[in-house]
Amino acid sequence: MSKNTLSYADQINQQRLEKDNLFKNSATSPLTSLSLSTFTGLSYFPVDERYRISGILVKDSTPAVVQLNTSTGRNVGVERFGIARFGFDGKSFELVVYKTGNLNDFADAPGQLFIPFKDLTSGIQSHPAGRYLLISVNEGSNQVELDFNKAFNPLNSYNPALESIIAPEENMAGLSFTVGQRKFEDRK
Numbered sequence: 001m002s003k004n005t006l007s008y009a010d011q012i013n014q015q016r017l018e019k020d021n022l023f024k025n026s027a028t029s030p031l032t033s034l035s036l037s038t039f040t041g042l043s044y045f046p047v048d049e050r051y052r053i054s055g056i057l058v059k060d061s062t063p064a065v066v067q068l069n070t071s072t073g074r075n076v077g078v079e080r081f082g083i084a085r086f087g088f089d090g091k092s093f094e095l096v097v098y099k100t101g102n103l104n105d106f107a108d109a110p111g112q113l114f115i116p117f118k119d120l121t122s123g124i125q126s127h128p129a130g131r132y133l134l135i136s137v138n139e140g141s142n143q144v145e146l147d148f149n150k151a152f153n154p155l156n157s158y159n160p161a162l163e164s165i166i167a168p169e170e171n172m173a174g175l176s177f178t179v180g181q182r183k184f185e186d187r188k
Contacts, residue, residue: 009047012149016044023158030158043182045125051148051179055086057097057113057137068098068116071129071156074165078103081113085133086146088175095146095171097135105155105164109134114155115146116167120176127157127183128168151180158184 006014022028030037059082067075079099086093095115098101100106106114112123118130131151154164 008049012047015150016042018126019152030155032159032161032164035158042184045179045182047149048179049149051088053086053088053146053148055084055144055146057135057142057144058083058085059141059142066098068149068168069166070163071154071160071166074163076103076163078165084115084144088177092176093173093175095173096168100134103165104162105132106134113137115171115174116121116165117151117171117177118167119173121178122167125178125182126151126180127153129154129156129164130171131177131180148177149179150175153181153184 023031023039023042024036026033026036029039031039060080064080065077066080068078070076079101081097081099084095084097095117097113097115100109100112100114102110106112113135115133115135116130117133119126122128124128131153133148133151135144135146135148155162158163
């Protein structure tokens with residue numbers, strides 16, 4: 001069965017299996033050798049299509065490099081791209097969008113847009129430093145899809161020796177995104 005004929009939930013679950021396979025391979029895994037020896041898969045919230053949200057991207061008039069904190073206590077310059085505005089459960093939200101540049105967490109997606117965010121699950125059910133969401137914008141449009149089912153943990157959640165950006169306070173969403181990847185410690 002091709003990916004196009006799969007249901008939305010099955011497509012997400014297929015992507016999750018592919019990620020697990022990358023993590024099981026020592027050549028592509030960010031896991032420590034100890035974690036890799038016992039790794040059976042990552043832990044995810046159930047897929048919920050309500051968290052596949054349409055939004056509007058408002059680009060910054062002048063791109064600027066801002067300093068974001070990392071898991072190693074350093075600051076790193078990241079290009080701020082704009083703000084994603086969206087609604088959920090009758091409330092409006094805004095999250096700052098950045099370009100991945102050549103950050104370690106995005107070696108396979110250089111120059112793509114991403115949102116490092118925290119929500120009410122951070123530190124309880126999801127990674128304390130937040131999760132990431134890759135987004136794309138259609139050429140000539142300001143419409144953006146924010147699919148929080150695809151939210152994933154930064155690399156340092158698997159291996160503390162790896163440096164990752166900590167989601168900035170301005171990207172603290174005041175709701176629970178109970179979709180996407182859970183804390184690495186919660187895996188089964």
